[in-house]
Amino acid sequence: MESYNVDKLRKIVKDNRPLPDNVHLWAAVAVIYNPCLKAFLIGKRTENPDDPWSGDAAFPGGRFKPNKDRDLVDTAIREAREEVGLDLTKVAELLGVLEPFTPSNAPNINVVPVVFLLRDCNPQLVINSAELSKVFWLNVDDAANYVRLNVNIKGRLRPAIIMGDVVIWGMTYRILRRLLREAFDINLPKDPRDID
Numbered sequence: 001m002e003s004y005n006v007d008k009l010r011k012i013v014k015d016n017r018p019l020p021d022n023v024h025l026w027a028a029v030a031v032i033y034n035p036c037l038k039a040f041l042i043g044k045r046t047e048n049p050d051d052p053w054s055g056d057a058a059f060p061g062g063r064f065k066p067n068k069d070r071d072l073v074d075t076a077i078r079e080a081r082e083e084v085g086l087d088l089t090k091v092a093e094l095l096g097v098l099e100p101f102t103p104s105n106a107p108n109i110n111v112v113p114v115v116f117l118l119r120d121c122n123p124q125l126v127i128n129s130a131e132l133s134k135v136f137w138l139n140v141d142d143a144a145n146y147v148r149l150n151v152n153i154k155g156r157l158r159p160a161i162i163m164g165d166v167v168i169w170g171m172t173y174r175i176l177r178r179l180l181r182e183a184f185d186i187n188l189p190k191d192p193r194d195i196d
Contacts (some may be wrong), residue, residue: 005140006035006095006117006180008183012114013096020064025109026100028075029061030088031175033095035043036121039137043083044166046133054070057161057168059175060084060132061111070154073097076114084135092116098178098184104156105194136166140184143176149186159189 020026025142032041041059046056061076069075073094080086088094095117100110127135141159151160153169161167161176168176173191180186181196190196 003106005038005183006033007101009033009115009117009179010086010095012182013098015096017073018097018100018112019071020066025077026064026072026112027109028064028072028079028112028114029059029081029116029172030076030079031098031113031179032080032086032088032092032113032118032123033057034118034123034137036118037137038141039136039139040179042138042166042168042172043127043132043135046129046131055133056170056172057166058172059088059113061160063109072112073114076112077117083128083131085128086123088116091120091123092118093151095142097141098175101171101175103180105154105170111171115179134166136163136174138168140186142181143180144188147178149189158191161188 042057045058046055059164060080062074062079068103077088080088098113145163147159148162148165149159150157158169160167174194177188
């Protein structure tokens with residue numbers, strides 16, 4: 001069954017390595033899928049008054065750095081190494097990328113989700129506490145059980161996945177929703193910014 005989902009993941013991603021243009025700000029997130037757990041790695045950002053996404057749930061990721069990254073796949077790989085201690089070039093297979101998403105509080109940033117398939121089902125995570133206060137594996141079959149509608153988050157009513165003190169909403173929710181719908185046949189409620 002699991003190879004079926006992985007095959008579907010391969011079909012929805014594009015096999016390319018996008019380069020930033022000079023018009024927008026660019027970032028990438030590492031969407032790491034563990035086939036043994038049937039789960040995606042999610043982190044909770046460390047509380048920081050200077051971070052507009054402080055305390056939010058997120059995939060490991062960050063801004064493109066032209067002095068360090070050749071492309072946006074490199075950005076996702078570097079950020080995963082910095083935030084959770086995974087060298088995705090060694091422990092995972094690059095499946096591909098989705099088209100860019102934009103956070104509602106920073107519409108000038110294009111964020112490219114880069115999807116990886118773990119080869120090691122029990123990777124050693126080393127959490128960078130300056131970036132993330134915790135990480136966990138979100139089982140795709142559990143996600144729908146934790147969805148709440150019309151959650152007031154930062155003054156916006158949105159659907160969200162709420163698991164204890166972790167609230168998955170906004171862009172991270174939208175990326176997850178797309179992957180769950182297209183690769184796992186799991187339909188989560190639409191976010192107002194979803195166009196399907």
